[in-house]
Amino acid sequence: MEQDIDRILITDRELAQRVDEMAAQIAACYSDDDAGLILVPILSGSIIFLSDLIRRLPMKMKLGLITVSSYAGATTESNAAELVMDLNVDIRGRHVLVVDDILDTGKTLRLVKERLHQRAPRSIRTAVLLRKPSKAPPDVTADFVGFEIADEFVVGYGLDYDGHYRNFPHIAVLKEEHY
Ligand code: XMP
Numbered sequence: 274m275e276q277d278i279d280r281i282l283i284t285d286r287e288l289a290q291r292v293d294e295m296a297a298q299i300a301a302c303y304s305d306d307d308a309g310l311i312l313v314p315i316l317s318g319s320i321i322f323l324s325d326l327i328r329r330l331p332m333k334m335k336l337g338l339i340t341v342s343s344y345a346g347a348t349t350e351s352n353a354a355e356l357v358m359d360l361n362v363d364i365r366g367r368h369v370l371v372v373d374d375i376l377d378t379g380k381t382l383r384l385v386k387e388r389l390h391q392r393a394p395r396s397i398r399t400a401v402l403l404r405k406p407s408k409a410p411p412d413v414t415a416d417f418v419g420f421e422i423a424d425e426f427v428v429g430y431g432l433d434y435d436g437h438y439r440n441f442p443h444i445a446v447l448k449e450e451h452y
Pocket of ligand 1: 315318343354373374375376377378379380381382425426427428432433434
């Protein structure tokens with residue numbers, strides 16, 4: 274795997290430090306919420322970010338899972354976001370925090386937020402580890418953002434290319450011949 278990597282953009286240490294900071298921001302935001310928070314990770318890219326983030330959050334919470342597919346097969350071109358598995362918990366009247374790996378064109382977050390709104394939660398906020406600037410329309414925003422990155426396809430720390438590299442511990446760019 275290592276030999277396919279061109280450059281590391283964000284190291285595992287930098288990721289750990291930033292996830293600490295994000296968890297502190299999120300905890301401060303929800304500290305008065307007695308009802309308990311529902312975290313909705315968008316599978317599968319957010320799994321490693323999610324597992325690091327939730328272990329740093331002190332409040333009571335539940336997880337609700339949703340799966341969206343946006344990159345079909347071996348391509349870096351974003352297709353229309355498509356719901357593969359709908360939410361599996363009741364969020365009516367609850368605070369919801371959507372967790373995703375990356376905000377790119379915004380199609381995924383828009384679809385998920387529309388679906389969640391229909392289920393009448395008390396609030397919806399979003400946390401993304403990475404954001405590619407100026408591609409998402411202005412109405413698709415994230416409340417908590419880990420890192421702004423340039424517009425290039427990245428892998429590692431849960432993000433894949435054609436299913437691979439999710440277990441690479443850093444955020445990285447592949448050598449051109451592997452895309
Ligand atoms: P959109 O364009 O809907 O994208 O905001 C969000 C989803 O697309 C995937 N994505 C990426 N996956 N490297 C990846 O491995 C990337 O650079 C990248 N950009 C977008 C990702 O699943 C994200 O949830």
